[in-house]
Amino acid sequence: MKLLEEKIRQDGRVIGTEVLKVDNFLNHQIDPKLMQAMGNEFAQLFKGQQIDKVLTVESSGIAPAVFTALALDVPMVFARKKKSLTLSDENYTADVFSFTKQETNHIIVDKRFLTAGERILLIDDFLANGQAVEGMLEIARAASVDVVGVGIVIEKTFQKGRAILDEKGIHVESLARIAAFEDGQVIFAD
Amino acid sequence: MKLLEEKIRQDGRVIGTEVLKVDNFLNHQIDPKLMQAMGNEFAQLFKGQQIDKVLTVESSGIAPAVFTALALDVPMVFARKKKSLTLSDENYTADVFSFTKQETNHIIVDKRFLTAGERILLIDDFLANGQAVEGMLEIARAASVDVVGVGIVIEKTFQKGRAILDEKGIHVESLARIAAFEDGQVIFAD
Known part of the structure; x- marks a missing residue:
């Protein structure tokens, strides 16, 4: 998605060789027009899949997911993140390990x-090691819903998440695919 | 806002005399069309105020705030919630006490x-005891931004939040105002 790649080039901050900060338009300050364009793009990419619901994880997934759900005219559900867990029969739960925060x-x-x-589309802001998406897949399995695909805002192709999802035969669409960071610059894949 | 009141009557779950659960359309599962309508309504209510930015708190504020920001054509910022704090010169911080979670x-x-x-509009999902809004006001003061008003999705008029904001002379607009819960039913104000 050209608009997103331009925004990443212009406003993204590369830190070291693995981290891209996009807190000025995606996950702290938010550009609503870009979120709307991304939602429309996800709806287009998964058109004809008879999606019943969009699932994401708080907080950074909420904005792209709600615009995707609007464009698809379906409800959106965001999974809550908790450090500790009160076991309950009322909830589906999964563990998600964060490599960044360890x-x-x-x-x-x-x-x-x-x-x-139900036919579910998963949305998330980043695909790196794939932990968050794997957590959502675990919840989807427990709920016996069908995952029609995964929509990712920014994929880092050099980390293992994409390979894990490809191996499972899951339809993944990423709006921006980053192959590497070199000298503080973003190198896009393809 | 009629549409929201109908949704609360239809899908809200009253628990005891103080709690309204709206997790099926506002803060866990989300109705994107309702969020869009609410965003347009807030933009209308604060029209002509030359707003530069919308500020909210994660996670339940994000969906209404991003649609408000879209309608106003300005960026949205969501404050991060943390249980513990690493002091840093890079951030504004405030304490927010939750009566529900103690x-x-x-x-x-x-x-x-x-x-x-900058001229800032604050958005939040609930106004009860006013703690979250007071936290945002503290951050606004520290940042020397002007708060043009506060947009609330659901106000509980029988708790002290509204009085606190009225005393400060702040322009508050609530899309639904709840006067009481009686026999499991929602009694709207006015």
Whole structure:
């Protein structure tokens, strides 16, 4: 997605060889027009998939996911992140390890909001090691919903997340694919 | 806002005499069309105020705030919530006590995203005891930005938040005002 690549080039801050900070338009300060354009793009990319619901994880997934859900005319559900977990029959839960923070969080979805047989699109802001998406897949399995695909805002192709999802045969669409960071610059894939 | 009141009557769950659960359309599962309508309504209510930026708190504020920002054609910033705080010169912070959870969280905004003199609209999902809004006001003061008003999705008029903001002379607009819960039913104000 050209608009997003331009925004990353212009406003993204590369830190070292692995980290891209996009907190000025995606995950702290938010550019609403860009979020709307991304939502429309995801809806277009997964058109004809008869999607019933969009699932994401708080907080950075919410803005892209809500515009995707609007364009698809379906509800959106965001999984809650918690450091500690009160076990309950009312929720689906999964563990998500963050490599950046070196800590495990739990993600939680109320069972009322996923119904067996529903067709679900997963949305997330970053695909790096794939932990957040794997957590959502675990919840989807527990809820017996069908995952029609995964929409990612920014994929880092040099980390293992994409390979994990490809191996599972999951349809992944990323709006920007980053192959490397060189001398503080973003090198896009393709 | 009629549409929101109908949604609350239809899908809200009253628990006891103080709690309204709206996790099926506002703060866990989200109705994107309703969020868009609310964003347009807030933009209309604060029209002509020359707003530079919308500020909210993660996570439930994000969806209404991003649609408000879209309608106003300005950026949105969401404050991060943290249980513990690493002191840093890079951030504005405030303490927010949650009466529901009986715990104090910190809210954090990167200094790069609030510039002295900017005109800011605050958005939040609930106004009850006013703690979250007071936290945002504290950050606004520290950043020397002007708060043009506060947009609230659901106000509980029987708790003290509204009185606190009225005393400060702040322009508050709530899309739904709840006067009481009686026998599991929502009684709207006015």
